Structure formats: C-alpha cells, structure tokens
Amino acid sequence: MSSQIKKPIGVFDSGYGGLTVLKEIVKQLPEYDYIYLGDNARAPYGTRSFETVYEYTLECVQQLFSLGCELVILACNTASAKALRNIQQKDLPTIAPNKRVLGVIRPTTEVVGKYSKTGHVGVLGTTGTVTSNSYPIEIEKLYPHLTVHQEACPMWVPLVENNEMETEGADYFIQKNLVSLLSKDKKIDTIILGCTHYPLLINQIRKHVPSEITLLSQGEIVANSLVDYLKRHPEMEEQCSKGGEIKFYTTDSTVNFDKAATLFFGKEVKSEHLGI
Numbered sequence: 001m002s003s004q005i006k007k008p009i010g011v012f013d014s015g016y017g018g019l020t021v022l023k024e025i026v027k028q029l030p031e032y033d034y035i036y037l038g039d040n041a042r043a044p045y046g047t048r049s050f051e052t053v054y055e056y057t058l059e060c061v062q063q064l065f066s067l068g069c070e071l072v073i074l075a076c077n078t079a080s081a082k083a084l085r086n087i088q089q090k091d092l093p094t095i096a097p098n099k100r101v102l103g104v105i106r107p108t109t110e111v112v113g114k115y116s117k118t119g120h121v122g123v124l125g126t127t128g129t130v131t132s133n134s135y136p137i138e139i140e141k142l143y144p145h146l147t148v149h150q151e152a153c154p155m156w157v158p159l160v161e162n163n164e165m166e167t168e169g170a171d172y173f174i175q176k177n178l179v180s181l182l183s184k185d186k187k188i189d190t191i192i193l194g195c196t197h198y199p200l201l202i203n204q205i206r207k208h209v210p211s212e213i214t215l216l217s218q219g220e221i222v223a224n225s226l227v228d229y230l231k232r233h234p235e236m237e238e239q240c241s242k243g244g245e246i247k248f249y250t251t252d253s254t255v256n257f258d259k260a261a262t263l264f265f266g267k268e269v270k271s272e273h274l275g276i
Contacts, residue, residue: 007241008033009226010069012060015043015161016257017196018075019264021104022246024219025073028227031242035067037274038261040252044157045078046126046195053128057083058091059276065096067249070239072101073226077125077194077218080105081132100236104218105134107225108192113143115214120187123150124177125194126157135194149188151181153195160197161260171204178208190214200264249274 011022015038022036039045039060045053057079064072074080080103087101112121123135130152139148155173164170182188191213193199199217209215230237248271250257261269 005241006033006068006243006245007070007239008035008068008245008247009240010034010061010064010067010072011036011075012039012057012064012072012079013037013074013076013196014039014045014056014079015157015197016040016260016264017157017160017198018073019261019269020196020199020217021073021075021219021222023265024223025226026246028223029230031244033241033243034246035064035069035249036246037064037249038251038257038271039276040250040257041276042251043161044126045076045082046128046157047154048078048128050082050132053078053082054086058087061087061101062095063249063274063276065099070099071236072099073222074101074103075196075222077104077134077196078128079103081129081134100233102226102229104196104222105138105194107222108194108216108218109135109138109142110225111221112139112190112192112216113146115216116146116190118187118189119145120147120185120189121149122181122185122188122191123148123194124153124156124181124191124198125150127152127154129194135192147185147187149181149184151177151184153177153198156201157195157197160200163260163263165201165204170201171207174201174204175208178205182209188213190216192216193218247272251276 084103
C-alpha cells in the first residue's frame with residue numbers, strides 16, 4: 001500500500017452529466033486521482049426545490065470529503081445554482097474550513113463575453129437552473145453590457161438519461177425549445193449549454209441552430225478553469241494525490257450506472273454503490 005494518503009479530486013453530479021466534465025478534466029489533468037459520485041437514486045435535481053437540492057448536494061459533498069477529497073467540483077448546473085453559495089459561505093467555514101467546493105456556472109460565465117460579438121447571449125438549462133437566474137446574475141457581474149435570454153428545457157435530461165437522443169421525440173423537444181429561445185432575441189450569437197447532459201445532444205441541437213451561432217459546452221471550459229485554479233492555489237494542488245486513478249460511485253444500481261456512464265464518459269466504467 002502506498003505511503004501517500006489518497007486525496008482525490010471529487011466530482012459530483014445528480015446523475016450522469018458530470019461525466020462529460022470529468023472526461024475533459026481527466027484529458028487535461030490525467031495524473032491526478034479522481035472520485036466521481038452520481039446521486040442517481042435521487043436524480044433528476046432540475047425540478048426539485050432549492051432546499052432539497054441544497055440538502056442532497058451537501059450530503060454528497062460530505063460523502064466525498066469522507067472519501068478523502070480536499071477539493072470537490074459540483075459538475076451539475078442545478079447544484080451549482082441552488083447549493084454552491086450556501087455550501088461555500090455557510091457550511092465550509094464550520095465543517096471543513098480547509099476544503100474547497102467549486103461549481104460550473106462561474107467558469108462558464110467568465111468566458112462567455114469573449115465569444116459573443118453582438119452582446120446577446122442565450123442560456124439553455126433545467127427548470128431549476130433557469131429559475132435560479134444564476135447565469136444572468138453572474139454574467140451581469142462580469143459583462144454588464146450583455147443581454148441574456150434563458151430557456152428551460154425540462155425534457156432534455158430525461159431524453160439523454162433514457163438514451164432517446166436520436167429519436168423523433170428528442171428532435172421535437174429540442175427544436176421546440178430552440179425556436180422558443182431564438183424567437184426571444186434575433187441577435188443571439190452565443191448559446192450556453194447550461195447543463196452537463198446537453199453535449200450528448202449537440203448533433204441534434206446543431207440541426208436547429210444557425211451555423212454562425214456559437215455553442216458553449218462546459219466540459220472543456222471547466223477543465224481549463226480547474227487547471228488555472230490549481231496553478232493559482234498551490235496549497236490545494238499539493239494536497240491532491242497523483243496516481244492517475246478514477247473511482248466511480250453511484251447511489252443507485254451499479255449495473256444501470258455503468259451502462260449509461262460508459263456513454264457519457266466515452267470508455268468503460270465500473271462503479272461501486274454508495275448508500276446515502
């Protein structure tokens with residue numbers, strides 16, 4: 001057994017979507033150890049109340065802390081929108097002052113202004129993310145000149161998680177939501193895919209979006225942001241163990257998780273069950 005205590009980087013999502021983020025993080029930072037936790041038993045989070053999402057997310061973050069993680073990424077837009085601020089400001093100072101929890105919304109909003117030429121941006125997300133107004137609020141802080149329009153897409157996550165991405169039903173809902181978003185503002189030239197499931201729908205989304213519109217997926221953006229974070233915080237970087245190992249946990253059936261997760265992660269996944 002290695003003498004070094006394992007301190008992996010934790011990556012959390014309510015289901016599978018965060019695997020699209022983990023995939024990009026591992027691509028850029030392959031030397032680190034990682035633990036992925038999907039709270040599949042209680043997914044989806046997108047339609048749940050702020051209180052419930054906060055409660056569930058905090059429980060999962062504490063589980064990752066107990067598994068040795070010093071740094072946890074909430075690779076879930078709904079959790080980032082509804083729970084991150086509370087966890088950072090209220091919980092960490094008392095339960096784990098030396099640990100850190102980061103989200104996916106801030107890194108995405110930090111770069112959106114570099115892509116939009118017209119100053120008009122669209123956001124696609126779950127009902128929870130859109131209702132929270134997290135994207136307009138964060139974009140306003142960084143790029144007050146940008147105009148932001150949002151569209152809730154409640155059917156998109158179930159379509160992905162049930163592997164219905166290539167069906168006529170999927171095409172119907174994707175077209176419906178995109179027509180709705182683009183009809184709100186003809187000047188939109190950049191669209192944030194504000195859910196980590198949505199990259200798996202990219203081909204269908206592209207069919208209904210003019211080619212000059214930029215689509216921003218979060219995986220690469222969050223991975224770049226983590227690289228930058230670790231450079232700026234050597235005290236945290238030094239604590240993260242480097243064995244190139246990835247462990248996967250799910251709160252639901254491992255058989256179901258492994259089958260679906262392989263699609264999201266792009267290679268075979270073997271998970272363990274974690275009761276919460």
